[in-house]
Amino acid sequence: MIRINCPFCGTRDHSEFSYGGDGSIDYPALDATKEAWHDAVFMRDNICGVQLETWHHVHGCRMWLKIERDTLTHEIHSVRPAHPGLAAALSSEQEAGQ
Amino acid sequence: MTRFSAWSVFKNGLTGQKGWSRQWRDPEPKPHYDVVIVGGGLHGLATAYYLAANHGVKNIAVLEKGWLGGGNAGRNTTIVRSNYFRPGNREFYEHSLKLWENLSHELNYNVMFSQRSHISLLHSPGAIDAAARNYNILRRTGTPDAEIWDLATLKRAVPHLNYSPTSRFPIMGAAVQKRAGTARHDAVAWGYARGADKHGVDILQQCEVQGITREGDSVSAVETSRGTIRAGKVAFAVAGNTSRLWTMAGLGKLPIESHKLQAFVSEPLKPLLDQVVVFGIGGAHFYISQSDKGGMVFGGDLDWYKSYAQRGNLPIVQDTAEAAMSILPCLGRVKLLRHWSGLVDMSMDGTHFLCKTPLSNLYLNAGWNYGGFKATPASGWYFADLIANDRPHEKIRNFDLKRFERGLQIDERGAGPDPKLHG
Numbered sequence: 001m002i003r004i005n006c007p008f009c010g011t012r013d014h015s016e017f018s019y020g021g022d023g024s025i026d027y028p029a030l031d032a033t034k035e036a037w038h039d040a041v042f043m044r045d046n047i048c049g050v051q052l053e054t055w056h057h058v059h060g061c062r063m064w065l066k067i068e069r070d071t072l073t074h075e076i077h078s079v080r081p082a083h084p085g086l087a088a089a090l091s092s093e094q095e096a097g098q
Numbered sequence: 099m100t101r102f103s104a105w106s107v108f109k110n111g112l113t114g115q116k117g118w119s120r121q122w123r124d125p126e127p128k129p130h131y132d133v134v135i136v137g138g139g140l141h142g143l144a145t146a147y148y149l150a151a152n153h154g155v156k157n158i159a160v161l162e163k164g165w166l167g168g169g170n171a172g173r174n175t176t177i178v179r180s181n182y183f184r185p186g187n188r189e190f191y192e193h194s195l196k197l198w199e200n201l202s203h204e205l206n207y208n209v210m211f212s213q214r215s216h217i218s219l220l221h222s223p224g225a226i227d228a229a230a231r232n233y234n235i236l237r238r239t240g241t242p243d244a245e246i247w248d249l250a251t252l253k254r255a256v257p258h259l260n261y262s263p264t265s266r267f268p269i270m271g272a273a274v275q276k277r278a279g280t281a282r283h284d285a286v287a288w289g290y291a292r293g294a295d296k297h298g299v300d301i302l303q304q305c306e307v308q309g310i311t312r313e314g315d316s317v318s319a320v321e322t323s324r325g326t327i328r329a330g331k332v333a334f335a336v337a338g339n340t341s342r343l344w345t346m347a348g349l350g351k352l353p354i355e356s357h358k359l360q361a362f363v364s365e366p367l368k369p370l371l372d373q374v375v376v377f378g379i380g381g382a383h384f385y386i387s388q389s390d391k392g393g394m395v396f397g398g399d400l401d402w403y404k405s406y407a408q409r410g411n412l413p414i415v416q417d418t419a420e421a422a423m424s425i426l427p428c429l430g431r432v433k434l435l436r437h438w439s440g441l442v443d444m445s446m447d448g449t450h451f452l453c454k455t456p457l458s459n460l461y462l463n464a465g466w467n468y469g470g471f472k473a474t475p476a477s478g479w480y481f482a483d484l485i486a487n488d489r490p491h492e493k494i495r496n497f498d499l500k501r502f503e504r505g506l507q508i509d510e511r512g513a514g515p516d517p518k519l520h521g
């Protein structure tokens with residue numbers, strides 16, 4: 001079992017989460033070229049090693065998370081909310097608490 | 099190398115089994131080969147065999163980083179069928195099945211191909227209608243052994259499934275392909291290796307490709323753990339490791355993700371199940387057959403997150419065991435002997451790639467999802483044809499990397515561009 005430290009719920013089994021996919025993709029603007037959309041939708045680096053990916057805490061707080069995980073060892077290096085505003089709010093709260 | 103025959107088996111039986119020789123050589127790498135195939139799994143070995151046997155290509159090497167058949171070749175659940183429906187796949191898998199039917203003779207090696215029927219269980223009138231539509235396509239396009247069975251027929255053939263009308267998904271019938279079945283995966287790898295070796299192919303084990311040397315838009319050599327090997331043409335057939343080789347060649351991204359799929363085998367039992375049975379509905383996915391040694395061989399879904407680790411995780415063990423119990427409750431007391439996992443190359447539409455690449459003398463065989471065992475003979479056949487003639491055969495025209503740019507997805511499941519959802 002992989003254990004994921006959800007910033008909202010604490011450390012939980014990965015079976016509470018659903019895997020989204022490659023979290024490094026920048027989806028292009030809606031009116032971007034066909035080629036840009038082709039690459040975002042179909043093409044992957046498929047890294048063997050640490051990759052940024054999305055997970056959904058679907059049986060928990062239902063938040064989307066961005067996780068750095070090693071695809072060979074499954075070791076998790078970082079977890080943060082996928083929403084940049086929430087991530088910023090959380091980190092400033094942590095700083096204020098210190 | 100001794101040719102196998104009834105007479106040679108009989109003679110060796112009388113002479114203490116002393117007359118057998120090595121089945122293939124263990125040569126030192128030569129500095130140059132006309133064709134270097136990376137990956138000594140089923141597809142690499144079959145490709146080498148057909149390159150030599152069908153196209154008369156000499157001076158071929160197969161490079162394998164571990165031992166022959168140590169990848170998915172020796173890890174799959176050995177199901178062979180041709181009930182695919184999308185144009186392109188239809189003809190490809192039917193051709194493969196026809197090659198399977200003669201494979202033991204072709205290779206003079208018993209691959210134990212057993213056409214014991216592939217039974218997909220159906221659980222609703224809608225599912226029966228959809229299956230009837232699909233299986234009619236099979237019957238109209240050269241697969242006459244596709245049948246829809248009603249409940250009474252199914253009960254006669256497989257009496258010990260859970261037929262309870264109050265189960266969560268009551269069984270209502272089945273879609274059956276009768277020429278489908280199983281084969282012995284190791285024997286397929288060994289048979290192709292032996293056949294290729296007989297034609298002079300060098301099979302180099304413990305020979306890992308660690309770098310690709312390019313000269314402009316072509317590959318000039320591969321750097322391996324056993325030294326530099328120069329190559330006229332290079333072909334990748336490395337399943338879940340494709341993206342790593344692709345990166346070594348400096349080629350960027352691919353429409354492929356590597357995932358892991360588990361499989362399971364039980365302690366040996368007396369004959370229990372004569373067919374391959376598949377159960378798939380409402381999030382459950384389960385397939386089972388019985389090996390010749392008596393073990394129940396089964397599997398389910400992949401582990402749902404991307405991985406290069408060849409080891410499985412526990413939630414899938416539980417899911418698969420639950421599916422087993424709901425369909426074959428008689429397995430409840432049976433002990434699990436082993437379970438393992440393989441590194442599968444999941445593609446964006448669930449269909450494979452057999453194609454040329456941006457480099458002029460590099461060829462790609464990848465994207466087999468869970469389904470590349472059955473594809474082995476046709477994959478080797480058409481990949482060899484592609485390498486020998488440097489152009490795709492009409493039959494594999496759409497198995498190229500550019501199909502998504504053309505708006506074409508060959509998506510049997512209709513799951514969309516999410517690799518983990520194809521299976």
Ligand SMILES: Cc1cc2nc3c(=O)[nH]c(=O)nc-3n(C[C@H](O)[C@H](O)[C@H](O)COP(=O)(O)OP(=O)(O)OC[C@H]3O[C@@H](n4cnc5c(N)ncnc54)[C@H](O)[C@@H]3O)c2cc1C
Nearest residue numbers: 137139140141163169170171174175177307440470471472
């Ligand atoms: C658990 C499981 C169950 C499956 N069940 C079925 C099934 O029932 N029916 C079906 O049709 N398909 C099934 N499949 C899929 C099927 O096994 C694969 O699609 C198929 O075996 C892939 O082709 P291959 O055998 O050539 O791959 P592999 O055997 O994986 O061959 C690739 C080889 O490349 C080698 N390699 C990798 N990197 C390098 C390198 N850098 N240098 C040198 N060598 C390298 C690897 O060591 C490996 O031996 C299953 C797969 C798994 C994992």
Ligand SMILES: [Zn+2]
Nearest residue numbers: 006009057061
């Ligand atoms: Zn949470």
